[in-house]
Amino acid sequence: RDPEWMRVGAELSEAAGADIIDINMGCPAKKVTGGQSGCALMREPELARKLIAGTVAGTKRPVTVKMRLGWDEGSLNAPEIARIAEGEGAQMVTVHGRTRMQFYTGKATWDRIAAVVEAIDLPVIANGDIEDAATARAALEQSGADGIMIGRGAEGRPWRLAEISNAVFGTPYRAPTPAQKLESMLTQIANSTELYGERLGVRVVRKHVAAFVDAWCEDLGLPQMAEARVALCRIESPAMLRDELIAALGGRRDAA
Ligand SMILES: Cc1cc2nc3c(=O)[nH]c(=O)nc-3n(C[C@H](O)[C@H](O)[C@H](O)COP(=O)(O)O)c2cc1C
Known part of the structure; x- marks a missing residue:
């Protein structure tokens, strides 16, 4: 004021x-x-x-x-x-x-x-x-x-x-592949922990991971992954967040 x-x-x-x-x-x-x-x-x-x-x-x-x-x-x-x-x-x-x-x-x-x-x-x-x-x-x-x-x-x-x-x-656009999308999310997790430190960095980025999972399912026409999403939002370690995200989407990526 x-x-x-x-x-x-x-x-x-x-x-x-x-x-x-x-x-x-x-x-x-x-x-x-x-x-x-x-x-x-x-x-x-x-x-x-x-x-x-x-x-x-x-x-x-x-x-x-x-x-x-x-x-x-x-x-x-x-x-x-x-x-x-x-x-x-x-x-x-x-x-x-x-x-x-x-x-x-x-x-x-x-x-x-x-x-x-x-x-x-x-x-x-x-x-x-x-x-x-x-x-x-x-x-x-x-x-x-x-x-x-x-x-x-x-x-x-x-x-x-x-x-x-x-x-x-009206200009050309090439949509990112599912693999590129996942890669960008993993980079964001790494950047967040680099900027804020591990503890806060994971907490800050988790809501973006949740939104990413929702968008991933919606864009691929797949059912929402409510349970995996909740589990991801409880993770405290960046390495585990990364691994669990890859695991959660692994099958879905193949489905794409
Ligand atoms: C979670 C959340 C946080 C926001 N934070 C800000 C902010 O810090 N500064 C701002 O100008 N607007 C903020 N907004 C408002 C958005 O910039 C935007 O005006 C609003 O969401 C409507 O646009 P949208 O329908 O495209 O989201 C926020 C909106 C949401 C949902």
């Missing part, structure tokens, strides 16, 4: 190698909004203005702002917050097409992002419920946005981003 800390945070982020700094004004979680952070900032435009200005003052990197449509149906003020962001030197705005009170229920309404596109000259990115080429095209068409952002649709399957991008632009 203090612009000075936003300035310091931006400075530290740039020194740590950040390419951009994205301010999150979209998080709906009670523990975040209760502290007047995340989406709660959309209810306090003047504070939001100061925090964006503080961030911009701390870095030469582009500062971007992520938000929702507004707090609730009675306060759809994303265009106002976007204008403030533009005025304070932000360089891009992303809008999740839900209100805070919707949390993750219902459907994102991409057409309501159009008011933000009209309100500012900055690039606007549409977000929410985009998970394949069809929803990507629909979101772009309905919002008139300059680009899209994908979150949950890429969980456990990060190659989905290239798949959708190539489909939208």
Whole structure:
């Protein structure tokens, strides 16, 4: 809530190698909004203005702002917050097409992002419920946005981003083989333990392993592996996580 800390945070982020700094004004979680952070900032435009200005003052990197449509149906003020962001030197705005009170229920309404596109000259990115080429095209068409952002649709399957991008632009795309997918997950496990250490690294990466297993089954048209998934999420050692993942998918890989 203090612009000075936003300035310091931006400075530290740039020194740590950040390419951009994205301010999150979209998080709906009670523990975040209760502290007047995340989406709660959309209810306090003047504070939001100061925090964006503080961030911009701390870095030469582009500062971007992520938000929702507004707090609730009675306060759809994303265009106002976007204008403030533009005025304070932000360089891009992303809008999740839900209100805070919707949390993750219902459907994102991409057409309501159009008011933000009209309100500012900055690039606007549409977000929410985009998970394949069809929803990507629909979101772009309905919002008139300059680009899209994908979150949950890429969980456990990060190659989905290239798949959708190539489909939208009409460029060639070669899907990774099951073996390549598994290899990428094993690399992620190794990277996570290298970055966070063994104990925390395994805990951080387990949810990605779970999402990967779900996506693996879905993409191959196989039944979900509920038991193996639960067992994988209890493993504490990186080597065992790796071995058990390979064992769990082994038969499935042959099936592919
Ligand atoms: C588990 C989880 C964590 C998230 N963390 C962040 C975050 O740290 N910063 C942020 O701007 N948005 C965060 N989001 C919101 C997403 O970026 C995105 O706006 C939202 O999930 C809607 O897009 P999607 O339907 O493509 O997932 C998070 C969402 C989920 C489900």
